[in-house]
Amino acid sequence: WEQLFSEQKINETAQGRCVGMSLETRPDYLNKEEIERMRKLGATKIQIGIQSLSNKILRMNKRGHAVKETEEAFNLLRQAGFKIQAHFMPNLYGSSPKKDIKNFKKLFSKKFRPDELKIYPCSLIEGTDLMNLRRKDLWAPYSEEILSYVLENLLMLTPRYCRITRVIRDISSDDIVEGNKKTNFRQIVEKSLKEKGLKPKDIRYREIRGDEVLSGDLSLKITKYKTRVSEEVFLEYVTKEDKIAGFLRLSLPNKGSFNSELNESSIIREVHVYGQSLEIGSQKVGKAQHTGLGTKLIQKAEEMSKDKGFKRISVISSIGTRKYYEKFGYILGSLYQTKDLLTPKIS
Numbered sequence: 001w002e003q004l005f006s007e008q009k010i011n012e013t014a015q016g017r018c019v020g021m022s023l024e025t026r027p028d029y030l031n032k033e034e035i036e037r038m039r040k041l042g043a044t045k046i047q048i049g050i051q052s053l054s055n056k057i058l059r060m061n062k063r064g065h066a067v068k069e070t071e072e073a074f075n076l077l078r079q080a081g082f083k084i085q086a087h088f089m090p091n092l093y094g095s096s097p098k099k100d101i102k103n104f105k106k107l108f109s110k111k112f113r114p115d116e117l118k119i120y121p122c123s124l125i126e127g128t129d130l131m132n133l134r135r136k137d138l139w140a141p142y143s144e145e146i147l148s149y150v151l152e153n154l155l156m157l158t159p160r161y162c163r164i165t166r167v168i169r170d171i172s173s174d175d176i177v178e179g180n181k182k183t184n185f186r187q188i189v190e191k192s193l194k195e196k197g198l199k200p201k202d203i204r205y206r207e208i209r210g211d212e213v214l215s216g217d218l219s220l221k222i223t224k225y226k227t228r229v230s231e232e233v234f235l236e237y238v239t240k241e242d243k244i245a246g247f248l249r250l251s252l253p254n255k256g257s258f259n260s261e262l263n264e265s266s267i268i269r270e271v272h273v274y275g276q277s278l279e280i281g282s283q284k285v286g287k288a289q290h291t292g293l294g295t296k297l298i299q300k301a302e303e304m305s306k307d308k309g310f311k312r313i314s315v316i317s318s319i320g321t322r323k324y325y326e327k328f329g330y331i332l333g334s335l336y337q338t339k340d341l342l343t344p345k346i347s
Contacts, residue, residue, distance in 0.1 A: 026064075057103075081316035088120070119168075148189055152192060206243055
């Protein structure tokens, strides 16, 4: 650990910094000790392969865990301040379009509510158990029409605080025996929705990216939602067209803290401002990253936390963003950077 911590210290001020680390695991592998280890590694986001929220479907596909483990994993990760990315798999053995949509709705109940999603419809690959089921006519991949119907529903059901990072796993068409082989299927689905006059509201669909933006054209929108262990606040600056220029995820715990470092503390789980990636220290007038949105979002999170009675506010910073948060008065502890809300503001 000492060697790693030494390298992390160097990376804090390096020209090329680690500004976010994502680790992927299974729900049943997560416990407090494992989560603390991931945090020591510098992780800020955890990807979990949940695949389904039906115990029957999980058993039929030999997943080796139940929905209960997924619930517990979400609770622990949220208490620890991580961003949570779930992997959801339609068209599993034992499922159906109706069941997929029903399961997906469960994903946004208080028990779960991920921050990000990857939607990977099941693919038929040679040499798998699924291939044997296909030969026995016990399972079949969705047709393009049915798959489009399912994905259109899932995209429209996704709330504005969630980002659908990917739709369709990037598998070589040579390896897929039967079913969808189009890796751009998301574009096809979004085009179909547009023709129907429908717009998804997930983050990725609304990202402003590198477009010109003036701070006067933006307004702050706040979305609140509850989980089993917290009240979550999603703060976003949006244009009149509802394009998102920057956002912050604030967690207000209601069931104790993950560890003593987070006692009586709210948690900033993510701050993201869109715009071009620029060299450290450079500026570009008019781009989203340089309208002071990050500062405004952090100040608003501090204000809301104080109003809710929290004595401190913590941030699950990456190695490369520690210096950024230091400017706002956040002090590095063992796993988090924390600021006392009872002291005067540091400008």
